[in-house]
Amino acid sequence: MQTHNLGYPRIGSKRELKKACESYWSGKINLHELQTVGESIRLQNWKTQQEEGIDLIPSNDFSFYDQVLDMSLMLGAIPDRFHEVILQKGNNEMDLYFAMARGYQQNGLDITAMEMTKWFDTNYHYIVPEFRKDQQFKLFSTKVILEYKEAKQAGFSTKPVLIGPVSYLLLGKEKEEGFDRIDLIKNILPVYLELLKKLDAAHVEWIQFDEPFLAMDLGEKEKRALQFAYAEIKKAFPSLKIILANYFDCFGENLETALSLPVHTLHLDLVRCSSQLDDILESGKLGGQKHLSLGLVDGRNIWKNDYQKSNETIQKAVSAIGKDRLFIAPSCSLIHSPIDLDLETDEKSLSSEIKNWLSFAKQKLREVADLKELTNEKLKKNQEAIQSRNSSPLIHKPAVKKRVQTISDSHDHRLSPFSVRQVKQKEALKLPLFPTTTIGSFPQTAEVRSWRSKFKKGSLSQKAYEDFLKEETKKAISWQENIGLDVLVHGEFERNDMVEYFGEQLEGFVFTKTGWVQSYGSRCVKPPIIYGDVSRQKSMTVDWTAFGQSLTSKFVKGMLTGPVTILQWSFVRNDQPRSETCLQIALAIRDEVTDLEKAGIRIIQIDEPAIREGLPLRKSEWQQYLNWAVRAFRISSSGVKNETQIHTHMCYSEFNDIIQHIADMDADVITIECSRSQMELLDAFREFNYPNEIGPGVYDIHSPRVPSKQEMVDLLEKAMKLIPETQLWVNPDCGLKTRGWDETKKALTEMVSAAQEMREVI
Numbered sequence: 001m002q003t004h005n006l007g008y009p010r011i012g013s014k015r016e017l018k019k020a021c022e023s024y025w026s027g028k029i030n031l032h033e034l035q036t037v038g039e040s041i042r043l044q045n046w047k048t049q050q051e052e053g054i055d056l057i058p059s060n061d062f063s064f065y066d067q068v069l070d071m072s073l074m075l076g077a078i079p080d081r082f083h084e085v086i087l088q089k090g091n092n093e094m095d096l097y098f099a100m101a102r103g104y105q106q107n108g109l110d111i112t113a114m115e116m117t118k119w120f121d122t123n124y125h126y127i128v129p130e131f132r133k134d135q136q137f138k139l140f141s142t143k144v145i146l147e148y149k150e151a152k153q154a155g156f157s158t159k160p161v162l163i164g165p166v167s168y169l170l171l172g173k174e175k176e177e178g179f180d181r182i183d184l185i186k187n188i189l190p191v192y193l194e195l196l197k198k199l200d201a202a203h204v205e206w207i208q209f210d211e212p213f214l215a216m217d218l219g220e221k222e223k224r225a226l227q228f229a230y231a232e233i234k235k236a237f238p239s240l241k242i243i244l245a246n247y248f249d250c251f252g253e254n255l256e257t258a259l260s261l262p263v264h265t266l267h268l269d270l271v272r273c274s275s276q277l278d279d280i281l282e283s284g285k286l287g288g289q290k291h292l293s294l295g296l297v298d299g300r301n302i303w304k305n306d307y308q309k310s311n312e313t314i315q316k317a318v319s320a321i322g323k324d325r326l327f328i329a330p331s332c333s334l335i336h337s338p339i340d341l342d343l344e345t346d347e348k349s350l351s352s353e354i355k356n357w358l359s360f361a362k363q364k365l366r367e368v369a370d371l372k373e374l375t376n377e378k379l380k381k382n383q384e385a386i387q388s389r390n391s392s393p394l395i396h397k398p399a400v401k402k403r404v405q406t407i408s409d410s411h412d413h414r415l416s417p418f419s420v421r422q423v424k425q426k427e428a429l430k431l432p433l434f435p436t437t438t439i440g441s442f443p444q445t446a447e448v449r450s451w452r453s454k455f456k457k458g459s460l461s462q463k464a465y466e467d468f469l470k471e472e473t474k475k476a477i478s479w480q481e482n483i484g485l486d487v488l489v490h491g492e493f494e495r496n497d498m499v500e501y502f503g504e505q506l507e508g509f510v511f512t513k514t515g516w517v518q519s520y521g522s523r524c525v526k527p528p529i530i531y532g533d534v535s536r537q538k539s540m541t542v543d544w545t546a547f548g549q550s551l552t553s554k555f556v557k558g559m560l561t562g563p564v565t566i567l568q569w570s571f572v573r574n575d576q577p578r579s580e581t582c583l584q585i586a587l588a589i590r591d592e593v594t595d596l597e598k599a600g601i602r603i604i605q606i607d608e609p610a611i612r613e614g615l616p617l618r619k620s621e622w623q624q625y626l627n628w629a630v631r632a633f634r635i636s637s638s639g640v641k642n643e644t645q646i647h648t649h650m651c652y653s654e655f656n657d658i659i660q661h662i663a664d665m666d667a668d669v670i671t672i673e674c675s676r677s678q679m680e681l682l683d684a685f686r687e688f689n690y691p692n693e694i695g696p697g698v699y700d701i702h703s704p705r706v707p708s709k710q711e712m713v714d715l716l717e718k719a720m721k722l723i724p725e726t727q728l729w730v731n732p733d734c735g736l737k738t739r740g741w742d743e744t745k746k747a748l749t750e751m752v753s754a755a756q757e758m759r760e761v762i
């Protein structure tokens, strides 16, 4: 039996990568310095994995921005618009790479970034490959080979990780009509073979191909593409040992295809799909050669592995196919886990009782190694921790459980249907056509962050901190009034993060100091841990919102995070159904909504950017999830009068297949991401005749690029062809907290004039 790992967090245990990338972007460090940081993270990761007992350590799991973008660069899938970046004097491959990720607005060039979307059902975002009908691929970057050699030189014989050709194509998007991207398999495979040839020449023995689309519903064409690709690879490199990795769900209908592929090892995610091992063994189709990699340690959550249970699975596999054909592994890449629990040393933020229930990436490596050679002593210690969690009074709160059980029918819908509410709200709020607003946050400048960190460290009094926040809020309100926005926000300066802020005030959550996980590029999040029953002790946002409202006669929107998003962006307890935990959160948010209304707030936004990413990977399971997710939102938003306007916000979502459920959420206004996709998302709303109001984002806040007024007018005109103007709002794509003030002010000023121009046209 051997241990292996599918991927290790690359942000560095002190978020070194984030800092280095951001310094490089702002010109504070040069390329060489950036590369040095990358090298030292890689080396540290390889060492850690070796020390913790991993036999087969990955390489090429490192990335400066995103592993899918890395593939695009390796395979030369570089959209034409970026070619000029490389031609510019002084630019290097990394500048091209970052331009693809973030857009490029320099030296007279103005190029929009590639789209970004969520990686399966995670909160990691990848850069979507763009394909044209006559798409050609050619070996462009040799990152995977360089990293293999670098590891070799440092004494590690690694297993390079690549996204497999079928999943790579499926992750992308057709940028013109008239073809199906899976048909590009014939064009792309030669480049994969070329890469493999170079790896082979460097004496690579193992390679991991990630084909996570095996956990999704696949058509015949995709299955044939898999068979074709891996047969060709086998033909060209008969002795290369390929680990084919599927994760996040069962092989399901694709099991037969997966078993038929000529690969050395199949990796199974036994956390998400524990029945998979039985399915495979019972199918009798594993043959006498193929190895299995048992993904037993949860790469998506932070709970300690239950050795007793895992060991039963291992023993079953051992007796069926023998030790020699088995790998023990985490369920998926560990990039979705925080890095090192040992760095959590503050008893006040994370008590040793709760800490003893947890395991982060580094600890998960050790769990994998422990499971390979499980001693009685290790088993006993592990079972003590598991027992302590099961029976802890910290977790169970009878009053919370009872309230969930007694939710009444009247709790999950508004007093009147939207058509009635709309009239009342128009009367009460008297907003112009094309009302302008923002999504909530304003720039979290270095200054704001440094005041917060001083306050948290105790070197700043509560009063001094709050006075500072009040000043920021005041400036933001008066500035919004000045440029003529219609519905204002207080700016969220007091919030570190849209989930953490709420979690910190709710019972049942704990926080780590160092538990960062990459969300996209240099953005990291520190998900809270929901360990017990959730309840609200007192209002969480009323003071700041009411303070904002007291400064202006315009409406200030109350700003909340919805129950599904709080759930989705936390590490959730695994001892009760997620739906149960979600209802507990929904009730806490409902109480906050009604408190805001009582405090005189007339418009309340409940952000649910994560509804879509919570969808199970397989369609057959969607309905059940959507039922409880939509109900949770409705419970959270339905405690108010007809005149009170409920907004929701979602980013980076496609709506076609869930538009009915979005409508069922029955928010009075929904603001959505739309600009990177040129209002394409609105088609779904039009076809459905979506009745409520919509604010399609008119510019992309993930890039520092300032849009012109004309660009936004064009987008709004496009929107107006699809949605009646009485239903349209004007707003950016998402919150502005990652932007600087300079670009924010310019962009919003342009946006307000775009709305004004639209009103004149009508």
Ligand code: GLN
Binding pocket: 439, 440, 441, 498, 559, 607, 609, 649, 650, 651, 734, 735, 736, 737
């Ligand atoms: N209100 C939040 C903000 O403006 C919403 C962020 C999000 O959708 N991710 O930051």
Ligand code: ZN
Binding pocket: 439, 609, 649, 650, 651, 733, 734, 735
């Ligand atoms: Zn958003």
